Amino acid sequence: MNTRTKADRATTTTAPASSRSRCNGACNGKCRCPKPDLTRPDMADLSRYPLVSTIRAVSFDADVVTIAWSDDGISRFHHGWLRENSPDPASRHPHSRERLVSPLDIPADLRPESVTLESPVALAVTWDMAGQPVSRFDAGWLRAHCYTRGDFIANPPRHLASLTPQPAYWNAVMYSDAMLRVWLRDYLETGWSVISGVPDEHDLSTVLGARIGVVRSSNFGFQFDVMSKAAPISNAYTASDLPLHTDMPHYELPPGTQILHCLRNDADGGESLLSDGVAVANLLRNEHPEAFRLLSQISVPFRFQDVDGDYNSRHRIIECDAAQNPIFVNWSNSTIAPLDADPEIMPNLRAAIRLFLTYLQDPRFLITLKLEAGQMLVFDNRRMLHGRKAFDPQTGGRHLQGCYLDTSEVLSRLRMLERDSGESEEPVEAVAVA
Ligand code: OGA
Numbered sequence: 001m002n003t004r005t006k007a008d009r010a011t012t013t014t015a016p017a018s019s020r021s022r023c024n025g026a027c028n029g030k031c032r033c034p035k036p037d038l039t040r041p042d043m044a045d046l047s048r049y050p051l052v053s054t055i056r057a058v059s060f061d062a063d064v065v066t067i068a069w070s071d072d073g074i075s076r077f078h079h080g081w082l083r084e085n086s087p088d089p090a091s092r093h094p095h096s097r098e099r100l101v102s103p104l105d106i107p108a109d110l111r112p113e114s115v116t117l118e119s120p121v122a123l124a125v126t127w128d129m130a131g132q133p134v135s136r137f138d139a140g141w142l143r144a145h146c147y148t149r150g151d152f153i154a155n156p157p158r159h160l161a162s163l164t165p166q167p168a169y170w171n172a173v174m175y176s177d178a179m180l181r182v183w184l185r186d187y188l189e190t191g192w193s194v195i196s197g198v199p200d201e202h203d204l205s206t207v208l209g210a211r212i213g214v215v216r217s218s219n220f221g222f223q224f225d226v227m228s229k230a231a232p233i234s235n236a237y238t239a240s241d242l243p244l245h246t247d248m249p250h251y252e253l254p255p256g257t258q259i260l261h262c263l264r265n266d267a268d269g270g271e272s273l274l275s276d277g278v279a280v281a282n283l284l285r286n287e288h289p290e291a292f293r294l295l296s297q298i299s300v301p302f303r304f305q306d307v308d309g310d311y312n313s314r315h316r317i318i319e320c321d322a323a324q325n326p327i328f329v330n331w332s333n334s335t336i337a338p339l340d341a342d343p344e345i346m347p348n349l350r351a352a353i354r355l356f357l358t359y360l361q362d363p364r365f366l367i368t369l370k371l372e373a374g375q376m377l378v379f380d381n382r383r384m385l386h387g388r389k390a391f392d393p394q395t396g397g398r399h400l401q402g403c404y405l406d407t408s409e410v411l412s413r414l415r416m417l418e419r420d421s422g423e424s425e426e427p428v429e430a431v432a433v434a
C-alpha cells in the first residue's frame with residue numbers, strides 16, 4: 001500500500017475532525033472552531049444512511065481506497081467497485097435511480113488519479129482515464145455499504161425458541177402508518193402476530209394484504225376460504241387436523257407471508273398451531289449435525305394436483321445461507337411427494353425428518369392458540385410452520401379467509417415507512433440462500 005498520498009495530505013491540512021474535537025461540537029456555534037461542511041453528496045438513493053461516523057483520512061494504493069473513520073474503523077473499497085457505484089448522472093439515472101454503467105464499461109485497470117476528502121462526509125474520486133466522471137460518495141452511504149469491516153454479518157443466527165409478538169389491533173395497523181411500522185418490525189422479529197378487533201366482514205385478509213403490498217395469487221386463488229367443504233381440493237378444506245406445515249412448497253418460491261382472517265371458530269377443536277422451524281433448524285445444527293446436514297443438503301419433491309393444475313417443485317427442508325445459518329424451511333405432510341433420495345441415504349433422511357417434526361412439537365417451539373372471530377393470524381410462511389387441530393363441524397362453524405404475500409412486499413413496505421418517518425433503525429435486508 002502507498003504510504004502517504006496527495007489525498008492524505010489534503011485531508012491532513014484541513015483536519016476538520018481534530019479541530020472540532022477541541023470543543024467537542026458543544027460550542028453550539030459560539031466558539032471560533034472551524035465548522036466542517038456537512039453537506040452530503042446525493043447518492044441517487046431514497047434510503048437514509050445515518051452518519052455513524054465521519055471520515056478522518058483517505059488514501060489509495062493499486063487496488064483499493066482506504067477510509068479511516070473518525071471512530072477508528074477502517075474500510076477498503078476496490079477501485080472498480082467504487083467506479084460502478086458512482087452516483088454521477090451518467091452512471092446512475094437521477095430519476096429512476098437505477099444503474100446505467102455496466103461492469104463492461106469499466107476498464108479493468110482503472111485507477112484513481114486522486115482521492116480527496118472534500119469534507120468529513122464527502123469523498124471525491126477522480127479517475128486516471130479520460131471520459132470518466134468525478135465520483136462523489138456520501139460517508140453514511142459508504143459506511144452502510146462497507147464490505148470489509150469484520151463486524152458485518154450477512155445473516156446473523158436466528159432465535160433458539162419461538163418468540164411471542166406484541167398484541168396488535170386492526171384499527172392501529174390499518175389507519176396509522178406509525179403503528180403499521182411498529183407492527184411490521186415486531187412481526188419480522190417474531191415471525192408471527194395476531195391482530196384483534198378485525199371487523200366481521202368478508203375479504204379483509206386481502207385488505208390487510210394490500211395495505212402491506214402486492215397480494216400474491218396462487219392455485220388457491222387471490223383469496224381462499226378455509227372451511228370444511230364437500231369436495232375439498234386440499235386437506236386444509238376438511239375438518240381434519242393439519243399437522244405443522246408450510247404452505248405452497250409445490251411452488252418454486254413459496255410465499256413469505258400468510259394472512260388468515262378468522263370469521264368464525266365456534267366448533268369444538270380447531271386450535272391453531274405454530275412452531276418456529278428456523279429455530280428448530282438451529283437446534284438441529286447444534287445438537288444433531290448429521291440430521292441437519294441431510295435436511296439442508298438433500299432436496300425433496302412436493303406436488304399439488306387437482307382438476308385445474310398439477311404443480312411440482314423440489315426444496316431442501318432446511319434452507320441455509322452461505323454460512324450454513326438456516327433461513328427458510330419447507331415441509332408439508334399433505335403435499336410431500338414420494339421421497340426419491342439415494343437408497344443408502346433414505347433411512348437416515350426419513351429419520352432426520354422424524355427428528356425435525358418431533359422437535360417442532362417440543363414445548364420450547366410449539367405455540368397453540370384458538371383464534372376467535374375478529375382475529376387475524378399473520379405469519380412468516382418460510383420460517384414458521386403452522387397447522388390446526390381437528391374440529392367437529394357438528395358442534396359449530398369454522399371459517400377462515402386467507403391470502404399470501406412475498407417477503408419482498410413486507411420488506412419494501414417497512415423500508416418505505418422508515419424512509420417517510422425520518423427515523424432510522426437497523427436496516428431491514430432480505431436473506432439469501434447459499
Ligand atoms: C391452510 C391452513 C390452517 C387452519 O389453509 O393452509 O393451514 O387453521 N389452515 O385451518
Ligand code: ZN
Pocket residue numbers: 236245246247386
Ligand atoms: Zn396451511
